[in-house]
Amino acid sequence: MKVNTMAEFMAKGEKPEVLFWVGCAGSFDQRAQKITKAFATILDKAGVNYAILGKEETCTGDPARRAGNEFMFQMMAYQNIQVLNGYEIKKIVTTCPHCFNTLKNEYPALGGNYDVIHHTSFLQELIEQGKIKFTDSNEWKGKTITYHDSCYLGRANDIYEAPRKVLESLDMELREMKRCKSKGLCCGAGGAQMFKEEEKGDRRINMERADEAIETKSDFVASACPFCNTMLTDGIKNRDQEVSVEVLDIAEIIAKAIQ
């Protein structure tokens, strides 16, 4: 697919309406790349004029900051804000709740002020505006699905409804897990846990959450975060349930239904 970078827009003397912040997982992780491509496809089909930073994008610094390494975070933030302000970016959409949280809540104190929106909210807007049209043969209709709240979308930023509304727009049957919304259980990846072994305990957090998802007896588990996606997929595989329960990002679900 052809994806334009900010540098290319700049060379043509044009500005996109929104910057798609891909994030490290979305850029490099094989599973998350599929989510990135699904979302880019949706943006294309919905006629959104967007750009990516491409090779100029770097880690927001989120995992470093949460691990306690403020120096590393400030270095990354400084560089990113230089690039973003250099391109006079106004609006950013991202598929990663961690990038979303950092760009939206932590960069303003450092001089980076943007209208930052998570892709689930963006998808909800596009659906409401009629820019996303679904195919007549809606393969999702009536399928059962449970949505796993990402901590950095939910509790951290009070986004509980947008992802659910998007799923409901496909006439899917939403089944809530025992712990959901503000009581949602973490997948185990946040706070830089993704990048280290879990501390010793009775069981793994992602197993606990995967079991809750499996308990809903849904056909699918919807995630809205590349890290949650990995953790839940691993957990469900561990229970040998990967054939009956598939973990998909909200963007992947929409991409399959879009005209």
Added chain:
Amino acid sequence: MSIFASLSFIIVTVLAFFLFVKKIGLIRKNILLGKDIDLSDQPSKRWKNVFLLALGQKKMFRNPVVALLHLIVYIGFIIINIELIEIIVDGITGGHRAFEPYLGTFYDYLINSFEILALLVLLACVVFLTRRNIIKLKRFISNDLNGWPRTDANFILIIEIVLMGLFLMMNAADPTSDFLISSHIKPLLNGFSESQLSTIEHTAWWLHILGIYAFMNYLPYSKHLHIILAFPNAYFASLAPKGSMHNMPSIQNEVLYAMQPELAPTNMVAPEKFGARDVMDLSWKNLMDAYSCTECGRCSAACPANSTGKLLSPRKIMMATRDRLEIVGKNIDTHKKFVDDGKSLLHDYISVEELRACTTCNACVEECPVSISPLDIIIELRRSLVMEESNAPAEWNGMFSNIENNFAPWKFAPDDRDAWANQSI
């Protein structure tokens, strides 16, 4: 009552309030050992939090049945304390039911409603004791409550039951009274003579007021201090989205001056230490959090690390902070300034393993009924670990160096960042 009784009452009352105010002053001094932080912005939002979270107990209603029982005890506590005004007036003047002549039938309504509340409080406390000791709810039997904290909780409930019992007994033994609940206790007292009844009434009266004074002075040493601190703690609660972490301007500037040396001031001072190693390095709000904690354990029950058997317990983080702060406060009291005792909050009270288990998911912050953020303390201690001690697991050090060299937490070639765009869908 005799002059002697009035005098003893006045002395006891003055002493009780004096000791209470003195101890509160000490706690205030301890809290102010924390670093300054400005939390005076947006007063209207802050007052709203006081009304919703503290007065309205909004978070408690995440579990409506328990919330209702807690509300009964809370309302009972406040309303029955109105009766305390009369008790104090009676105690000083040596009178008996000083307000009765002025309030007429309304007085009966008032005392009747106090009695109903007293009975409800008594029953709620019995339910609470049952939950803790017979049903044994997980969050009440976990290891972090071993020893004094568990006794403290039971002790408070028993005191409340005794106080309510004394209040009802005092009314029942009053031969001139006929109130809704205590009238049912009267038959138990049938065999007693008038003078015996008077003795029972006076004894119950004295035990009740002495019990209240003792309880008041017990508060500052107990988890029950939340009945006072829940209010300021709600007012000063963070208004930022839960996901945002406190910025560290000292490091922000250091990075800025490294990148743009022309901006660096000539008289630059080296930044103070990074993060928190001990309680004095935390903010006063963190320290007020520690004193506000009622050790209910909703945080630890919701914590993904704790509920999967990891060592981390957000409740224990708060209890450890308070314990350390008390020791530091005593140290300063003895030596007039803090003398190094070879201990610190980090390592001696909170271990590295606990800190490493946190996923920063904010479940503990979300659950806390009294607006405490254990996460804030965890992060400050992590900052000290990583930036002061270079103490990070090898995987994290790898992640840091990947971010530094490859601009991503994994070791991929930065040039491949947009390679996905060239792959098939």
